[in-house]
Amino acid sequence: MSNAQDPRLDIARTSAQLRDGALTPTGVVERCLQRIESRDADLHCMTQVFADEARARARALEREAPRGAFWGIPWLAKDNIATRTGRTTAGSRLLEDFRSPYDATVVERLDAEGAILLGKTNLDEFGRGSSTENSAFGASCNPWNAERVPGGSSGGSAAAVAAGYAAFALGSDTGGSIRQPAAFCGVVGFKPTYGSVSRFGLVAFASSLDQIGPLTRTVGDAAAVRVAIAGPDARDATTRPGAVSAADLAAPPAGVRIGVPRRFVDEGVDPAVHENFDATLRRWTDAGGTIVDIDLPHAPHAVATYYVLATAEASSNLARYDGVRYTRRTADATDLDTMLTRTRTTGFGAEVTRRILLGTFVLSSGYYDAYYRRAQKVRTLLRRDFDTAFARCDVVALPASPTPPFRHGERTADPLQMYLSDVFTVPANLVGGPAITLPSGLVGDLPLGVQLYGAVAQDAALLRVASWAEGSIGFRAAPPA
Amino acid sequence: MEITDELVRHLEDLACLRLDAEARARMRADLARIVEYVQQLETLDTRDVPPTTMVRVEGTSELRDDVEQASVERDAILGNAPDARDGFYRVPRVLGDAGEGSTR
Numbered sequence: 001m002s003n004a005q006d007p008r009l010d011i012a013r014t015s016a017q018l019r020d021g022a023l024t025p026t027g028v029v030e031r032c033l034q035r036i037e038s039r040d041a042d043l044h045c046m047t048q049v050f051a052d053e054a055r056a057r058a059r060a061l062e063r064e065a066p067r068g069a070f071w072g073i074p075w076l077a078k079d080n081i082a083t084r085t086g087r088t089t090a091g092s093r094l095l096e097d098f099r100s101p102y103d104a105t106v107v108e109r110l111d112a113e114g115a116i117l118l119g120k121t122n123l124d125e126f127g128r129g130s131s132t133e134n135s136a137f138g139a140s141c142n143p144w145n146a147e148r149v150p151g152g153s154s155g156g157s158a159a160a161v162a163a164g165y166a167a168f169a170l171g172s173d174t175g176g177s178i179r180q181p182a183a184f185c186g187v188v189g190f191k192p193t194y195g196s197v198s199r200f201g202l203v204a205f206a207s208s209l210d211q212i213g214p215l216t217r218t219v220g221d222a223a224a225v226r227v228a229i230a231g232p233d234a235r236d237a238t239t240r241p242g243a244v245s246a247a248d249l250a251a252p253p254a255g256v257r258i259g260v261p262r263r264f265v266d267e268g269v270d271p272a273v274h275e276n277f278d279a280t281l282r283r284w285t286d287a288g289g290t291i292v293d294i295d296l297p298h299a300p301h302a303v304a305t306y307y308v309l310a311t312a313e314a315s316s317n318l319a320r321y322d323g324v325r326y327t328r329r330t331a332d333a334t335d336l337d338t339m340l341t342r343t344r345t346t347g348f349g350a351e352v353t354r355r356i357l358l359g360t361f362v363l364s365s366g367y368y369d370a371y372y373r374r375a376q377k378v379r380t381l382l383r384r385d386f387d388t389a390f391a392r393c394d395v396v397a398l399p400a401s402p403t404p405p406f407r408h409g410e411r412t413a414d415p416l417q418m419y420l421s422d423v424f425t426v427p428a429n430l431v432g433g434p435a436i437t438l439p440s441g442l443v444g445d446l447p448l449g450v451q452l453y454g455a456v457a458q459d460a461a462l463l464r465v466a467s468w469a470e471g472s473i474g475f476r477a478a479p480p481a
Numbered sequence: 482m483e484i485t486d487e488l489v490r491h492l493e494d495l496a497c498l499r500l501d502a503e504a505r506a507r508m509r510a511d512l513a514r515i516v517e518y519v520q521q522l523e524t525l526d527t528r529d530v531p532p533t534t535m536v537r538v539e540g541t542s543e544l545r546d547d548v549e550q551a552s553v554e555r556d557a558i559l560g561n562a563p564d565a566r567d568g569f570y571r572v573p574r575v576l577g578d579a580g581e582g583s584t585r
């Protein structure tokens with residue numbers, strides 16, 4: 001399914017056209033703004049559009065010679081990434097009017113490369129959710145079928161890239177929040193190794209799991225964004241020192257060994273997803289890959305482990321929203337305790353409240369060892385599973401999601417059902433390694449995605465395999481205009 | 482385990498949140514279901530397994546150089562506060578009778 005006529009931008013082609021003068025930064029910005037204007041009333045991917053700022057920036061770039069790897073390339077930031085331009089809401093009433101006094105490191109770095117920030121994308125409040133239905137500013141829609149969710153929590157970023165609002169977007173991934181929406185919207189979503197991209201300026205959710213990464217049209221674009229944003233930053237102590245080595249995508253890897261944990265994959269997967277996954281594996285073996293049977297005995301416990309650890313960390317991180325420092329305070333309290341409690345009670349949405357209380361529970365006296373401590377130990381067992389697997393294979397393949405994109409409202413009544421949609425993505429965050437989802441086909445009018453995991457810190461190697469895997473799948477398609 | 486009203490109220494106190502009766506009943510049901518689900522972790526043998534608090538990739542968590550540099554302007558930070566004066570955050574009364582937000 002070739003899409004030479006596809007009007008939507010990708011980074012590589014747009015960059016080439018900007019450099020040879022076929023496009024100008026202003027022309028690209030206007031095209032994207034028109035696209036947003038015509039589509040976003042229906043899709044609701046954007047929390048803010050920086051039209052004036054983007055136009056001014058395009059004109060400023062045109063006054064100088066092209067420089068930087070992203071010169072004139074329009075992009076979007078998930079609205080939990082701090083920008084001096086506009087507000088940084090994290091999808092929450094509590095930060096509705098918050099203006100960051102600084103840019104996140106990733107924003108600074110893309111700015112230095114000549115990229116043009118067009119606006120901020122919608123998300124589940126504080127990144128808590130898998131459908132972008134939990135935003136205080138309304139739900140986003142899937143551009144392939146507006147009755148379906150775009151996934152979450154970076155659902156606005158994924159849907160916006162799929163709908164052609166910009167060449168790429170940044171998201172954040174704590175339990176699959178880049179990769180699952182990428183799969184739901186038919187784009188590429190990459191979560192780098194924990195600590196490879198600075199989180200300075202990312203609204204913290206679960207600090208031992210959060211990582212920023214790109215949502216793009218192609219693996220090559222994801223690799224390019226990684227080179228721009230990754231690398232050490234003195235303002236985030238978890239970043240890894242040393243230069244970032246670019247992935248060599250020109251040379252396809254020979255004889256890729258693809259680990260498949262059959263027992264884990266076969267359990268509770270939608271038949272259409274299963275069929276697509278097996279068909280994708282066949283394409284890879286036809287292209288010279290080898291399937292290696294692996295076992296990840298603790299992977300079925302990853303969701304339980306994740307929801308204990310992530311909610312614990314979130315309950316701690318969200319303690320800072322106290323009505324003192326961040327913009328919103330209840331008006332009618334005359335003493336501190338009442339102000340604090342009323343501000344938080346009226347400010348947080350239902351899902352965030354649920355997770356704060358669950359996190360508070362697993363950390364509370366009498367339950368800490370039984371839940372929180374135990375989950376940390378199971379995290380170690382899961383890491384060992386992957387260490388064993390990666391001794392025998394180069395990548396691990398999994399579906400991106402156990403189901404195709406679901407309908408709005410279908411899972412909001414049952415939080416546990418919603419949590420289980422993260423079953424194939426949370427292991428990467430618990431283990432810390434890189435993972436990427438690639439579009440792998442359609443079921444009806446809905447996109448499906450397949451996922452590849454790499455070993456910790458092997459991001460360049462994973463991208464190289466992913467680029468080969470993308471070519472072997474040979475699927476690229478655009479949602480209806 | 483049973484999630485009681487009392488337990489949920491205790492968690493509300495710890496988290497500085499206050500649910501109404503209807504929301505609390507819903508939360509009890511949700512928490513009961515989620516806690517029941519995560520109890521699967523009890524079936525695993527975790528004796529002698531060290532906990533993972535975070536994944537430290539080789540070379541991380543080194544201290545940065547101790548360099549003097551400007552921080553974000555105080556006024557820019559205070560500008561986001563709902564109430565600030567003379568370089569301080571202002572909050573409602575702290576001393577005196579505890580309000581409805583506390584059961585202490």
